[in-house]
Amino acid sequence: xxxxxxxxxxxxxxxxxxxSQQFGFExxxxxxxxxxxTVEGTEGCDAIIVALHKLTAxxxxxxxxSIRCIGRLGVGLDNIDLDAARARQTPxxxxxxxxxxxxxxxxxxxxxxxxxxxxxxxxxxxxSDWIPAPKVAHIASLQDSTLGVVGCGxxxxxxxxxxxxLFRSIVGxxxxxxxxxxxxxxxxxxxxxxxxxxVVSLHAPYMKSTHHMIGAxxxxxxxxxxxxxxxxxxxxxxxxxxxxxxxxxxxxxAGLDVFETEPLPDNSILRITKNLVLTPHIAWYSQSAxxxxxEWGVRDVIAFLGGSSEVNxxxxxxxx
Numbered sequence: 001x002x003x004x005x006x007x008x009x010x011x012x013x014x015x016x017x018x019x020s021q022q023f024g025f026e027x028x029x030x031x032x033x034x035x036x037x038t039v040e041g042t043e044g045c046d047a048i049i050v051a052l053h054k055l056t057a058x059x060x061x062x063x064x065x066s067i068r069c070i071g072r073l074g075v076g077l078d079n080i081d082l083d084a085a086r087a088r089q090t091p092x093x094x095x096x097x098x099x100x101x102x103x104x105x106x107x108x109x110x111x112x113x114x115x116x117x118x119x120x121x122x123x124x125x126x127x128s129d130w131i132p133a134p135k136v137a138h139i140a141s142l143q144d145s146t147l148g149v150v151g152c153g154x155x156x157x158x159x160x161x162x163x164x165x166l167f168r169s170i171v172g173x174x175x176x177x178x179x180x181x182x183x184x185x186x187x188x189x190x191x192x193x194x195x196x197x198x199v200v201s202l203h204a205p206y207m208k209s210t211h212h213m214i215g216a217x218x219x220x221x222x223x224x225x226x227x228x229x230x231x232x233x234x235x236x237x238x239x240x241x242x243x244x245x246x247x248x249x250x251x252x253x254a255g256l257d258v259f260e261t262e263p264l265p266d267n268s269i270l271r272i273t274k275n276l277v278l279t280p281h282i283a284w285y286s287q288s289a290x291x292x293x294x295e296w297g298v299r300d301v302i303a304f305l306g307g308s309s310e311v312n313x314x315x316x317x318x319x320x
Contacts, residue, residue, distance in 0.1 A: 001305060002026040003298070004045040006053035009073065015294040023302055035062050042067055047301045049073060050080070052262070052281075057084035069093065070317075071301040073293050074284065076233055077316050078206045091318030093300045093311055097154060099289040103231055104158035106283035107201045110229045110255030111163075113277055115142060115199070117253075120275065137275070138225040138252040140198060142166045148197025150190065150213075151204035151232065152177045159201060160184055171196050174204075194221040199229070206233035216241040225252040231283040234259040243273050251275070257283045 007029050010016040020027055030041025032053040039062050042048050048055075048063070049071035060070075060081055072080060072094040085092050113119060117137025124131040133139070147167045149156045152174040160170055164183050172184045173193040180186065187193050190213065194200065200222065204210050214228070215238040222228070228251060230237055239260055245251045253275040261268075262281055270276060284293070300311035309319045 002045045004030040004042045004048045006050035007031050009051055015291050019298045035059050046305055049297055052079055055080045057081040060084040060088055069301050069304050071297045073297045082317050085317045089320045092316040093313050094316050095296050095313040098293045098296055099284045100154040100158050102286045102289050103155045103283045107159050107229050107231045108162050110277055111199055114227045114253035114255055119277055144168055145198040146171055146196050148193040148200040150202045156203040194218055198223055199227045202230040202232050202236050204232055206235045211235050212238040219245040227253050229255040231257040243269055246273050246275055257281055
């Protein structure tokens with residue numbers, strides 16, 4: 001059995017090497033930048049396993065006949081053309097539960113950093129400036145504030161449980177959630193949530209219907225001096241509108257772990273925007289979650305190739 005891993009996934013880590021010895025498979029890295037390089041790198045392989053690498057319809061349609069499965073190391077599926085996978089009858093397995101605790105923790109860390117003005121205060125001291133408390137950040141009392149959670153799946157609900165003792169109230173919005181969530185007021189529209197929430201955390205999937213779901217109009221609905229955090233997908237936010245809201249002072253701060261273009265370009269205005277906390281798409285990681293993701297991803301692909309549909313993750317496409 002031979003597996004192809006998206007470039008950079010296997011190199012520089014003992015995770016894949018250890019798993020290959022444990023399960024007895026060969027592996028190689030594939031450059032997925034073009035159709036030709038994807039085909040060349042997957043020739044003779046039984047499956048391809050990717051992280052954020054783009055598998056477009058053209059790349060999937062051109063895959064060698066030997067490829068019987070696609071593994072996605074992560075939660076989001078916007079980098080894989082699922083319709084093309086269905087047309088080719090190629091199962092796609094992803095891992096929605098491997099790091100929900102880590103991502104929720106990262107969102108909460110950003111919320112608290114922004115709420116307390118930690119970055120502004122830190123930079124002030126580094127620059128020999130002792131900033132008086134009222135000027136560091138807005139610093140409203142969380143006990144008097146409402147947290148809005150957009151997307152109330154595993155990650156959103158994990159954040160909710162951690163945040164309950166901190167906030168006066170929590171509002172949730174998720175069209176996919178039909179039941180109740182204890183301690184959460186579920187609202188019917190995103191606008192309702194934005195109007196009520198001093199802090200908003202995004203945990204929605206990225207798709208056509210959620211592209212720029214937070215734009216200039218939506219940001220204007222948020223209370224003055226509110227906070228916005230996104231640890232989900234960069235395309236959920238219109239970044240230009242976010243910069244404008246921060247520069248005008250309408251938002252007191254924002255935290256982004258994800259961006260429309262990754263890695264973030266050197267000349268991105270986000271790098272110099274005030275009151276903006278940036279991290280390089282690391283919310284998913286911990287010393288446990290990294291190896292766990294790789295092991296679950298590899299195990300599931302091997303299980304399918306061996307004739308089993310019992311997996312740790314879920315089938316986004318298939319099994320056929």
